[in-house]
Amino acid sequence: MLVHIPSPLRSYTGNKSEIQSDGSSVDDLLINLDKSYPGIRFRMIDEQGGIREHIKFYVNREQIKSINIALNGNEEIHIICALSGG
Amino acid sequence: MADSLSKSELLRYSRHVLLPEVGVEGQQRIKSARILVVGAGGLGSPIVLYLAAAGVGTIGIVDFDKVDLSNLQRQIIYVNSDVGSSKVERASKRAGELNPEINLVQHDIKLSSENAIDLFNQYDLIVDGTDNFATRYLVNDACVLTDKPNVYGSIYRFEGQASVFVHDGGPCYRCIFPTPPPQDAVPNCAEGGVLGVMAGLIGCIQATEALKIVLNKGETLKGSLLLYDALSIKFDKLRVPRDPDCKICGSNPTITKLEDIVVSCSTKTISASDLHSQIKSGDKLVLLDVRTPEEVAICRLENSINIPIVDLQDRLNELDKQANIVVYCKSGARSAKAAELLTQDAFVHVRNLEGGILAWIRDIDSSLNVY
Numbered sequence: 001m002l003v004h005i006p007s008p009l010r011s012y013t014g015n016k017s018e019i020q021s022d023g024s025s026v027d028d029l030l031i032n033l034d035k036s037y038p039g040i041r042f043r044m045i046d047e048q049g050g051i052r053e054h055i056k057f058y059v060n061r062e063q064i065k066s067i068n069i070a071l072n073g074n075e076e077i078h079i080i081c082a083l084s085g086g
Numbered sequence: 087m088a089d090s091l092s093k094s095e096l097l098r099y100s101r102h103v104l105l106p107e108v109g110v111e112g113q114q115r116i117k118s119a120r121i122l123v124v125g126a127g128g129l130g131s132p133i134v135l136y137l138a139a140a141g142v143g144t145i146g147i148v149d150f151d152k153v154d155l156s157n158l159q160r161q162i163i164y165v166n167s168d169v170g171s172s173k174v175e176r177a178s179k180r181a182g183e184l185n186p187e188i189n190l191v192q193h194d195i196k197l198s199s200e201n202a203i204d205l206f207n208q209y210d211l212i213v214d215g216t217d218n219f220a221t222r223y224l225v226n227d228a229c230v231l232t233d234k235p236n237v238y239g240s241i242y243r244f245e246g247q248a249s250v251f252v253h254d255g256g257p258c259y260r261c262i263f264p265t266p267p268p269q270d271a272v273p274n275c276a277e278g279g280v281l282g283v284m285a286g287l288i289g290c291i292q293a294t295e296a297l298k299i300v301l302n303k304g305e306t307l308k309g310s311l312l313l314y315d316a317l318s319i320k321f322d323k324l325r326v327p328r329d330p331d332c333k334i335c336g337s338n339p340t341i342t343k344l345e346d347i348v349v350s351c352s353t354k355t356i357s358a359s360d361l362h363s364q365i366k367s368g369d370k371l372v373l374l375d376v377r378t379p380e381e382v383a384i385c386r387l388e389n390s391i392n393i394p395i396v397d398l399q400d401r402l403n404e405l406d407k408q409a410n411i412v413v414y415c416k417s418g419a420r421s422a423k424a425a426e427l428l429t430q431d432a433f434v435h436v437r438n439l440e441g442g443i444l445a446w447i448r449d450i451d452s453s454l455n456v457y
Contacts, residue, residue: 004322007245008272011396017318039399043271054267058324078324080311082263083240083247085275086129086217086285 001073003033006081012040026057026067029077044079054082090114095187099141107303113141119300122146122209124197124225126173128275128285129215129239129292131163136293137213138181138188142300145181146191146209149173156457160282197221199344202228211299213237213292217274219266220347226251226259227344230334237296239288242274244281244316246288249307249326250295252335256308261329266349271423277416281316288314354425355440356412358449372409376424377416377443385443385454387414395420398427407433414439414446416457 003019013019021036023029034041044055045067051057057064058078059071091099091113102108102116119142123133126149137145153161153168153176168176178190195201197216206212206228214225214236222240229236235253239246251258291312298304313322334341356364364371373390375382382392393401395415405411411433415421418441425438439446447454 007243008278010243017315039396052267052271053265054263054272056262061324063325063327078313078322080262080313080324082219082267082272083242083245084217084219084222084272085240085242085280086125086127086215 001029001071001075001077003029003077004079006079006083008081008083009040009043009079012037012043022073023071025071026059026064026069026077029071030067056080091117092187095141098185098187102140108301112301112303115300115302116141116297117143119211120144120146120209121211121213121296121300122148122193122206123213123215124148124221125215125217126151126161126163126177127157127215127217128160128241128280128282129289130177130213131161132286132289133213133215133293133296134177134181135163135184136290137296138185138190140293140297141185142188142297144189144191144209146193146205147174147177148193148195148197148205149177150194150196160280160285162286197224199224199346202344203232206232206234209234211235211237211296213296214239215289215292218349219272220349222259223266223347224344227334227341227347230258230260231344235299237292237299239292241280241284241288243278244284246284246291246314246316248288248291248295248312248314249310250299251308253299253306253308255328257326257328258332258335260334261332262311262326264329264333266347268349273420277420284314284316287316354437355418355422356437357440358445361412361439361446362450370410372405372411374405374411374413374421374424375415375443376413376421381416381457384457385447387443387446390414395424398424402428402431405433407431408435409433410435412437412439415442417442417444 003021005013005017021032023032030041046052059075099113102113103110121142123130126147151173153164153171153173155169163177163180174192174194178192182190212229212234216222229252236251238251239248295306298306310323311326330336373387375390375392376395378394413421413425422438425436428436
């Protein structure tokens with residue numbers, strides 16, 4: 001599935017803004033992303049397994065509040081990060 | 087109705103007046119509007135210029151900073167001779183030269199929990215052109231508490247975001263991002279860079295949204311987050327629902343009065359002068375530079391080693407866990423994250439250089455290049 005990566009996390013993906021990955025759930029997808037891009041999951045998920053408050057996930061353009069959402073492999077995922085610059 | 091605008095105003099705004107969505111009545115609404123622009127930087131520059139050109143009757147500008155040479159790459163309201171001068175003073179002067187028919191109000195202050203409510207109450211609408219999370223949350227909270235629309239924009243590298251918060255029953259910024267991230271979690275433009283044009287692109291979207299709200303025409307970004315990626319030249323718009331549990335605009339708010347926003351930082355720090363003293367006294371230190379090679383090429387501390395922060399996790403074995411390590415970056419945010427990473431990995435003596443290499447250059451060695 002297509003995953004959109006926000007600028008602050010592109011240092012992990014070799015500056016790629018879009019990557020193809022897979023997973024049976026959002027949680028699984030993030031684990032797979034971390035295998036390809038070590039350290040990226042910790043920037044989005046805290047020590048308690050919660051979504052960090054400056055990160056939002058969208059599955060097929062709908063915001064999700066839990067990473068335990070099942071995926072069938074055809075979804076488009078947006079990862080959004082708060083930006084401060086002005 | 088045409089009597090409400092002078093002859094020269096009708097000529098000046100004729101391309102507006104010709105628009106069915108504006109007309110004389112709409113231009114009069116723009117003339118009667120009072121808009122506060124918070125931050126006279128990259129975003130604030132085009133916002134102030136376009137709102138002034140459009141004939142917004144009263145424009146307040148808040149900033150406490152002075153123009154720096156590094157601002158001119160994107161802060162197009164300033165010219166070279168403005169370096170060192172007050173931003174609000176120069177921005178007001180430039181906007182006044184563009185349109186002498188409007189009223190420009192200079193607020194040469196740092197926005198705080200003490201002054202924000204009184205200030206916001208003097209305006210109809212607030213445009214957020216700030217460059218840090220603490221002020222963004224302050225702007226949002228003050229907008230919710232004074233019930234003023236918050237026209238939001240932010241930029242980083244080749245990416246920008248825009249939205250309209252606290253407008254017509256829509257969400258606020260905390261409905262998306264409930265609390266500010268820790269200082270070291272998200273780099274800012276001073277650390278990561280930004281394409282100057284991004285400030286123009288997003289600032290112009292903010293100015294457009296502000297005018298649409300004043301005119302009460304069209305569909306605003308209320309309830310949506312606009313994303314723009316310049317590298318792939320893609321615009322995207324994602325729905326942002328109002329959060330019924332929002333800390334400030336939800337049904338049971340826990341934030342009921344304005345407080346200064348503290349952006350947390352959990353690592354031990356060392357000042358540039360203390361580090362200088364320790365180096366001079368011969369303390370055995372490892373100076374770890376976590377910036378990118380591009381930044382290192384501009385300036386570096388003598389005898390430092392460079393491991394970019396993105397590589398740090400994979401290269402921890404290059405460092406001695408018992409060593410006395412001082413981590414630095416440009417201004418201290420990335421190195422705070424790196425220091426936290428080292429501490430979590432059982433490194434014993436780790437400190438973050440407060441203010442980064444910029445503080446070192448300012449306090450110790452001004453011969454190094456600033457960027």
